[in-house]
Amino acid sequence: MQDHTKLKSLDEVMDAMSEEMQLFALDNQFPYLFTKAELFLQLGADVYRKEDYFHQPRTTDPEELNVLKNGCLQLCQGKGLSAEDPFTDLDVSGFNSLMRLFHFESESRKTRHGITFNGQRGALDGITFKHVMDNRSATYFNFCVYPKFD
Numbered sequence: 072m073q074d075h076t077k078l079k080s081l082d083e084v085m086d087a088m089s090e091e092m093q094l095f096a097l098d099n100q101f102p103y104l105f106t107k108a109e110l111f112l113q114l115g116a117d118v119y120r121k122e123d124y125f126h127q128p129r130t131t132d133p134e135e136l137n138v139l140k141n142g143c144l145q146l147c148q149g150k151g152l153s154a155e156d157p158f159t160d161l162d163v164s165g166f167n168s169l170m171r172l173f174h175f176e177s178e179s180r181k182t183r184h185g186i187t188f189n190g191q192r193g194a195l196d197g198i199t200f201k202h203v204m205d206n207r208s209a210t211y212f213n214f215c216v217y218p219k220f221d
Contacts, residue, residue, distance in 0.1 A: 081105050084149045096152055100209040107173045108143035127172045142169035154195055157212035166213040175200035191216045
């Protein structure tokens with residue numbers, strides 16, 4: 072796991088994006104999600120849960136919490152905003168848990184199978200989420216490696 076104290080600021084991540092991607096990021100709640108992810112990494116799951124309106128994350132399972140940390144680290148790097156730079160190593164359940172951490176629920180999903188990303192074959196999900204309080208929408212991408220059967 073990476074040291075989150077070396078994360079770039081929101082401005083640094085946004086400044087590295089093209090103007091078109093910055094507009095897409097704004098439309099898809101990226102500053103809000105970045106801020107929540109950064110807070111989760113700073114506070115840790117227990118303190119974050121105590122201060123969160125919906126008491127997220129609900130899980131206390133160390134493996135599931137590691138998936139959330141991984142997702143938050145990736146989000147703070149600007150991952151997930153495009154099919155060309157999706158979240159990885161989260162699986163479908165972890166991706167949904169990550170977005171639920173920020174009070175978003177899945178609304179629609181488009182999956183492309185047989186995709187190769189970083190030399191691995193798998194499926195690419197583009198999922199649109201809605202915020203449970205105010206219906207803001209956010210579309211993010213997640214790549215899942217196909218399981219290997221021996």
